[in-house]
Amino acid sequence: MKILLTGGSGFIGSNFVRYVLRDRDDIEVVNLDALTYSGNPENLADVENDPRYTFVHGNILDIELCRKLIGECDAVIHMAAESHVDRSIIDARPFVESNVLGTQTLLDAMRKVDPDNAKTFVHVSTDEVFGDLPLDRPELKFSEATPYAPSSPYSASKAGSDMIARAYHHTFGMKVMVTNCSNNFGPYQFPEKVIPLFVTNLIEGKKVPLYGDGRNVRDWLHVEDHNEAVLAVLEKGEPGESYCIGGNNERSNLELTHAILGAMGKDESWIEPVKDRLGHDRRYAIDATKLKTQLGWEPTRSAWPAALESTVKWYVDHAEWWKRVKSGAYRGYYEQQYVNR
Ligand SMILES: NC(=O)c1ccc[n+]([C@@H]2O[C@H](COP(=O)([O-])OP(=O)(O)OC[C@H]3O[C@@H](n4cnc5c(N)ncnc54)[C@H](O)[C@@H]3O)[C@@H](O)[C@H]2O)c1
Numbered sequence: 001m002k003i004l005l006t007g008g009s010g011f012i013g014s015n016f017v018r019y020v021l022r023d024r025d026d027i028e029v030v031n032l033d034a035l036t037y038s039g040n041p042e043n044l045a046d047v048e049n050d051p052r053y054t055f056v057h058g059n060i061l062d063i064e065l066c067r068k069l070i071g072e073c074d075a076v077i078h079m080a081a082e083s084h085v086d087r088s089i090i091d092a093r094p095f096v097e098s099n100v101l102g103t104q105t106l107l108d109a110m111r112k113v114d115p116d117n118a119k120t121f122v123h124v125s126t127d128e129v130f131g132d133l134p135l136d137r138p139e140l141k142f143s144e145a146t147p148y149a150p151s152s153p154y155s156a157s158k159a160g161s162d163m164i165a166r167a168y169h170h171t172f173g174m175k176v177m178v179t180n181c182s183n184n185f186g187p188y189q190f191p192e193k194v195i196p197l198f199v200t201n202l203i204e205g206k207k208v209p210l211y212g213d214g215r216n217v218r219d220w221l222h223v224e225d226h227n228e229a230v231l232a233v234l235e236k237g238e239p240g241e242s243y244c245i246g247g248n249n250e251r252s253n254l255e256l257t258h259a260i261l262g263a264m265g266k267d268e269s270w271i272e273p274v275k276d277r278l279g280h281d282r283r284y285a286i287d288a289t290k291l292k293t294q295l296g297w298e299p300t301r302s303a304w305p306a307a308l309e310s311t312v313k314w315y316v317d318h319a320e321w322w323k324r325v326k327s328g329a330y331r332g333y334y335e336q337q338y339v340n341r
Helices: 011-023 041-047 063-071 085-090 093-113 153-172 194-203 223-236 253-263 289-295 306-317 319-326 333-339
Strands: 002-006 028-033 053-057 075-078 120-126 175-181 208-211 217-219 242-245 250-252 271-274
Touching: 002 011, 011 028, 011 041, 011 223, 028 063, 041 053, 063 093, 075 093, 075 223, 085 093, 085 153, 093 120, 093 153, 120 153, 120 223, 153 175, 175 223, 194 208, 194 253, 194 306, 194 319, 208 253, 217 253, 223 242, 223 289, 242 289, 250 253, 253 306, 306 319
Parallel strands: 002 028, 002 075, 028 053, 075 120, 120 175, 175 242, 208 271
Antiparallel strands: 217 250
C-alpha cells in the first residue's frame, strides 16, 4: 500500500513515517509538506534515504499537485494543519486557509482522480472540536456522539474541516473517515507545546510558564499509540464513521508540571504562573470504547510515569535538535509570510 501522508514533517507525521517504515514493510509513504514553521526536514533525516519514503515539498492548497500525488497513491492520511491554539488566537487566517480550505482542496483533488471511490481518506482531527467538559463531572467524556462545540479559532477550523470531510462521504460516497484524538506527547514535538517547552526551558535555566490556576485537564496519549490507531482506522475502519482516540490518562496541567519538574530534579520555585489563555478549555476526556470494541485498538505506550519520563529524556538527549528549532533555524516560508502580515 502506498500512502500519501500530508504534514509528515511535523510532530505526529514524522513519528508516523518512522513507525510505519520500522514496523510495516508492506507500506510506502509519500510525505507532502509545506515546511511551515513546525515542519522540519531534520525530523526525518534518519529515514530520508529509505526506498519506501518520498518527500514532496508542497502545499495542500495546490490542487494540481494534490491530484498528481493522490493519483499515484492508494490512500491518504491527512495530518497537515496549523496546530497551535495560541497562534490561532493571534491570527486565525492561516488556520482557516490550511485547515478548512486545505482539507477541501485535498478532497476535491481526490474526487477528480478517484471517481469510483476506490481510495481511502483518513482525516486526522482533534478532541478539541467538542469544546470542553466541567471539572466537577469526571464521569463525562467525549465520544463519537458528542455534538461539536469548538471554542478556539484552532478548534473551530478543525471542526470545519471535519464537517467538510464528513460531507464528502455523505454527498459523493467517498471513503472518508475522521479521527478525533486527545493531546499527544513524544519525540519531535515543536517546543511551543507544553511538554517540550517546559523541559527545554528548564534545561536553559528558565522558569516554566503555567497558565491560570493550572487545573485544566488533558488526556495524554503517546504519539505512537495515536499513529497505531490512525493506521487501524485506515485499514479496518468503516467509511463515513468517526473514531475518538484517547490515552485513558487524564492529568491537570499542574500535575503535568510537577511530573516534569520531578523528572528534571527541580522544585516548585521553577513555576511561573502566567495570565490564563483566552477562552482556555477546562477539561478534555475521551471515551475510546468504539475503537476498542470495533477495531481492537487500545493504548499500550501511554502509561505514566514511564512514558512521560522517556519523553523528557528524549528532549534532554536531543538538545542539538531543539536548540536549532528554538533558534528559528527551521522557520518555513509560510511562517515568514504571516509574521509579515
Ligand atoms: N499534537 C496534538 O496533540 C494533536 C492532537 C490531536 C490531533 N492533532 C492533529 O494532528 C495533526 C498533526 O499535528 P502535529 O501536532 O503533528 O502538528 P505540527 O504543527 O507539528 O505539524 C503540522 C505539519 O503540517 C504541515 N503543514 C501545515 N500547513 C500545511 C499546508 N498548507 N500544506 C502542507 N503542509 C502543511 C507543517 O509544515 C507541519 O509539518 C494536525 O491535523 C492536528 O490538528 C494533533
